[in-house]
Amino acid sequence: MDPILQLIELPFVAEYLQRIGGENALTVMKLMVEMGNAVTDEQVAEKMGVKVTVVRAVFNRLHYWGIADYTKEQNPETGWWTYTWFLVKDKIKEAVIGELEERESELRQKREELDQFMFFVCPEGHVREPFEVAMEYDFRCPACGAELQPLDVEEEKKKIDEQLDQIWRAKKILNEI
Ligand SMILES: [Zn+2]
Structure with missing residues (x-):
């Protein structure tokens, strides 16, 4: 098993991460690891069956603590930005x-x-x-x-x-x- 997954599943680590990232933090973090640690909010929201805003809220909280970060890319045709999120293992x-x-x-x-x-x-x-x-x-x-x-x-x-x-x-x- 991925050591990050092992770590975040330990009871008091899980409790701590939920305290700083909110009640959905663990689920989101697990999915991020399982999906190869490069995800968009839509992808995670779809897997969880929740609204994108729920996932975004977790990303933002984790970002505040430096635990998650993103890269952004602009679609040259539509001009829309895609944010790809990943966990920062060193920060965790x-x-x-x-x-x-x-x-x-x-x-x-x-x-x-x-x-x-x-x-x-x-x-x-x-x-x-x-x-x-x-x-x-x-x-x-x-x-x-x-x-x-x-x-x-x-x-x-x-x-x-x-x-x-x-x-x-x-x-x-x-x-x-
Ligand atoms: Zn008493």
Whole structure:
């Protein structure tokens, strides 16, 4: 599989690309790769079964981030311009690396905190507070009144490690691009 496709399908990379490119960003990007990374808005719109304006909106957002770019060509007879769009792989790499590094340091910090502090959580997920704050709340959730429970540290670490593992996989893919 094309490494770009592998990369953009990783859950948090996909989430990031959708955040900057909009909800259709992933579909458009996948099609661009599959169609040989030289496409017009009409071609992509036809494949997706959506209006051209939907695809153009994605192109424009990706262009803003430098992730997509275009070449334009004028038809000498009609005078109309055709825009051919492509993904800029180096920019995708750069953007993803930046995002990965930020995530990784956040996760590592969170993991360290788990060893240093005791956390209490609402069983309904409303709050996650260190011991001192939980004590101020009388160990009751300020949102729903439920009794706060000590956080399952091992479970939490497992979740963090899974995410760190995803980052590691993404870095491996990035090295192949
Ligand atoms: Zn609650």
